[in-house]
Amino acid sequence: MSSKNNKSEKILNLEKYMVDGNDQRLTTRQGVRVNDTNNSLKSGTRGSSLLEDFILREKITSFDHERIPERIVHARGSGAHGYFELTESLEQFSKAGILTDTSRKTPVFVRFSTVAGSKGSPDLARDVRGFAVKFYTEEGTWDLVGNNMPIFFIQDAMKFPDLVHSVKPEPNKEVPQAASAHDTFYDFVSLTTETLHNHIWAMSDRAIPRSLRMMEGFGIHTFRLINKKGESYFVKFHWKPLLGVHSVTWDEAVKINGADSDFHRKDLWDAIEAGEFPQWELGVQIIPEADEHKYDFDILDPTKLVPEEMVPVKIIGKMTLNRNPENFFAETEQVAFLPGNIVPGIDFSNDPLLQGRLFSYRDTQLSRLGSPNFHQIPINQPLANTHHNQRDGHMQMNIPKGQTAYFPNTLGGGCPYLSKFSEGGFSSYEERIDANKIRSRSKSFSDHFSQPALFYRSLSKWEQAHVAEAYSFELGKCTHKHIKERMLWLIEQIDEDLAKIVSKNIGLTIPAKIDLPINQAIGADSNVADFQPGPKKIYLDKSPALSQANTKFESIATRQIAVLVADGFSSTDFNKMKAALAKRKAVIKLIAPTGGKVTDDDKNEYDIDAAISTTESVLYDAVYIPGGKNSVKSLLNHSKYIKFINEGLKHCKAIALDNEAEQLFDHSYGKEFKDDQAIFINGKPQDFINAIAKHRNWDRMDKVAHIPV
Numbered sequence: 001m002s003s004k005n006n007k008s009e010k011i012l013n014l015e016k017y018m019v020d021g022n023d024q025r026l027t028t029r030q031g032v033r034v035n036d037t038n039n040s041l042k043s044g045t046r047g048s049s050l051l052e053d054f055i056l057r058e059k060i061t062s063f064d065h066e067r068i069p070e071r072i073v074h075a076r077g078s079g080a081h082g083y084f085e086l087t088e089s090l091e092q093f094s095k096a097g098i099l100t101d102t103s104r105k106t107p108v109f110v111r112f113s114t115v116a117g118s119k120g121s122p123d124l125a126r127d128v129r130g131f132a133v134k135f136y137t138e139e140g141t142w143d144l145v146g147n148n149m150p151i152f153f154i155q156d157a158m159k160f161p162d163l164v165h166s167v168k169p170e171p172n173k174e175v176p177q178a179a180s181a182h183d184t185f186y187d188f189v190s191l192t193t194e195t196l197h198n199h200i201w202a203m204s205d206r207a208i209p210r211s212l213r214m215m216e217g218f219g220i221h222t223f224r225l226i227n228k229k230g231e232s233y234f235v236k237f238h239w240k241p242l243l244g245v246h247s248v249t250w251d252e253a254v255k256i257n258g259a260d261s262d263f264h265r266k267d268l269w270d271a272i273e274a275g276e277f278p279q280w281e282l283g284v285q286i287i288p289e290a291d292e293h294k295y296d297f298d299i300l301d302p303t304k305l306v307p308e309e310m311v312p313v314k315i316i317g318k319m320t321l322n323r324n325p326e327n328f329f330a331e332t333e334q335v336a337f338l339p340g341n342i343v344p345g346i347d348f349s350n351d352p353l354l355q356g357r358l359f360s361y362r363d364t365q366l367s368r369l370g371s372p373n374f375h376q377i378p379i380n381q382p383l384a385n386t387h388h389n390q391r392d393g394h395m396q397m398n399i400p401k402g403q404t405a406y407f408p409n410t411l412g413g414g415c416p417y418l419s420k421f422s423e424g425g426f427s428s429y430e431e432r433i434d435a436n437k438i439r440s441r442s443k444s445f446s447d448h449f450s451q452p453a454l455f456y457r458s459l460s461k462w463e464q465a466h467v468a469e470a471y472s473f474e475l476g477k478c479t480h481k482h483i484k485e486r487m488l489w490l491i492e493q494i495d496e497d498l499a500k501i502v503s504k505n506i507g508l509t510i511p512a513k514i515d516l517p518i519n520q521a522i523g524a525d526s527n528v529a530d531f532q533p534g535p536k537k538i539y540l541d542k543s544p545a546l547s548q549a550n551t552k553f554e555s556i557a558t559r560q561i562a563v564l565v566a567d568g569f570s571s572t573d574f575n576k577m578k579a580a581l582a583k584r585k586a587v588i589k590l591i592a593p594t595g596g597k598v599t600d601d602d603k604n605e606y607d608i609d610a611a612i613s614t615t616e617s618v619l620y621d622a623v624y625i626p627g628g629k630n631s632v633k634s635l636l637n638h639s640k641y642i643k644f645i646n647e648g649l650k651h652c653k654a655i656a657l658d659n660e661a662e663q664l665f666d667h668s669y670g671k672e673f674k675d676d677q678a679i680f681i682n683g684k685p686q687d688f689i690n691a692i693a694k695h696r697n698w699d700r701m702d703k704v705a706h707i708p709v
């Protein structure tokens with residue numbers, strides 16, 4: 001059977017579970033037809049309800065149990081179906097079918113998430129994003145449960161509850177929601193220097209993506225690949241978005257959370273519905289076993305990345321997300337990722353964070369989904385056939401046949417039987433280990449400043465400015481002086497100029513030394529001096545791959561263009577711009593003074609997408625205003641249009657105006673920016689398009705401080 005058939009079979013498998021009520025009669029859960037679902041059974045129309053009302057009791061009981069425990073982290077998520085296609089075989093390194101068979105189209109389900117907030121928290125929190133991919137491979141399910149940043153906050157699973165407790169709402173007052181800007185988080189971070197690398201990424205634009213479709217993904221840990229000969233190579237996994245890596249500014253993020261707290265979720269959904277399928281390339285960094293100790297950092301340390309300039313990322317395939325879930329709960333909520341789900345040809349490394357995760361996720365799925373049979377939920381079912389001797393438990397959905405549920409047996413003919421390594425049987429890599437049992441950490445994990453410094457050095461000026469603003473905002477929200485001072489000292493170890501800016505912004509001086517022992521929690525009997533983060537090393541001046549300034553700036557497909565119009569707008573201007581934008585697949589949104597319809601100067605009527613009172617500039621990528629005497633006159637009567645333009649300017653967006661629309665600029669701060677590279681007055685649509693593709697004109701950033709929005 002070809003893999004293509006397997007793929008459609010998988011989709012069919014899910015379809016078999018789909019139910020809808022179209023053309024069907026309402027029934028109870030037992031299939032009894034219902035003739036009234038609006039009134040309970042009572043003793044007389046004004047009497048009390050009767051216990052025998054099984055229809056009422058079934059409906060309410062079911063409702064009472066609708067919620068399951070939300071994920072303790074990554075509670076807020078959005079999912080999509082798609083497929084993965086391998087373009088280059090890794091046969092030399094791995095025997096995994098998904099990494100060697102280029103003729104396959106492997107189904108995937110991906111769930112993106114924020115980490116800290118609860119299920120209903122806003123999408124644009126400053127946070128790491130989860131990027132979890134379930135590959136339904138022919139040899140079993142492989143879950144690559146990663147994030148949109150290539151490193152993690154801590155080095156050992158043992159500290160995960162401390163990290164999460166520090167960032168979650170403070171336990172006494174249960175605030176703040178989905179925010180790291182508070183005392184407990186900075187108390188922990190400033191005492192735990194290993195967090196500084198992931199922390200500076202969280203202060204960067206990576207933590208406020210423009211879209212889930214415009215984020216990179218990383219497996220973070222070093223994994224192993226195992227080839228047919230049983231040889232092993234270390235590997236790091238990367239997802240690279242075809243749309244490039246783009247972010248919003250913090251001012252936009254705060255406002256988007258108010259204007260549309262589902263911004264990312266809707267953006268992903270709408271793009272897929274529109275047939276604009278998001279795509280990522282899968283890349284690998286492969287390190288031979290012999291090179292394990294070759295670097296200035298330990299490749300088992302999850303707070304370190306391997307710079308692409310030192311080990312290039314080899315692109316081996318592409319993932320496309322092309323289908324939205326039918327039901328959020330059944331699919332996105334019930335999907336259960338386990339980093340322990342690997343297939344023959346892939347194996348774990350000894351990264352102590354990964355090792356802890358291998359336990360945690362199964363445990364969490366048991367508590368969330370309530371039964372060891374969670375793999376039988378349709379979204380979690382493997383594509384590969386399963387035969388085993390595990391039995392029973394809550395909600396067993398299969399009817400296992402036969403007398404035997406043990407191994408070895410003769411009564412069942414010895415079935416299900418074992419597979420040799422050469423037949424695809426999983427066998428763990430036989431790593432040689434000769435060590436003492438010890439509760440400690442490798443000293444090779446002790447360098448905590450070099451990579452945050454490398455990251456900061458590699459950023460462009462505008463990215464660095466955003467990082468400084470983020471530190472200043474977050475520390476400005478903390479109330480304890482000693483915590484803020486400790487952070488300032490630590491930031492100084494990363495970059496002195498950065499620390500100076502933050503110190504000025506928060507009004508505190510950088511202490512000459514900090515009095516509390518950092519890494520106090522290594523162990524009561526450890527010599528703290530042994531675990532102090534060593535002096536900063538510079539093994540690479542810059543890693544250009546870390547800067548968003550070096551991402552792709554090609555496409556404007558799915559970019560949202562706000563077109564500000566009122567009755568009488570110029571059809572000539574509009575149609576010319578619309579044709580150019582539509583050709584490049586940008587999404588045009590007509591924003592008019594009121595809801596309903598709007599008419600151009602040629603008497604053509606259009607449905608509007610939003611009334612100005614219901615929308616905000618921060619929800620769009622660029623602004624276009626066609627001419628038209630009457631239209632512009634109406635727009636001038638609404639101060640919100642002026643605010644809309646000023647915000648677009650402030651956020652360094654491309655703006656195009658034609659003919660009379662220039663008057664709007666003269667009533668806004670736009671009049672100061674007529675020479676700006678991303679402002680077009682009676683300009684060519686193509687130039688506007690090029691500016692949108694560049695995402696923002698960050699050169700404007702230093703000149704917009706005085707715009708009061």
Ligand code: HDE
Nearest residue numbers: 071074111130131146147152157160220356357360361364
């Ligand atoms: Fe997770 N993490 N994690 N994590 N994580 C969970 O599992 C945990 C870590 C990540 O969309 C939980 O199903 C421990 C690193 C993602 O469903 C839980 C440690 C990375 C998701 C859990 C880590 C991640 C989770 C909560 C330290 C990036 C969402 C609900 C040892 C490589 C998956 C759940 C989804 C979810 C534990 C560290 C990514 C509690 C103990 C490092 C993307 O099991």
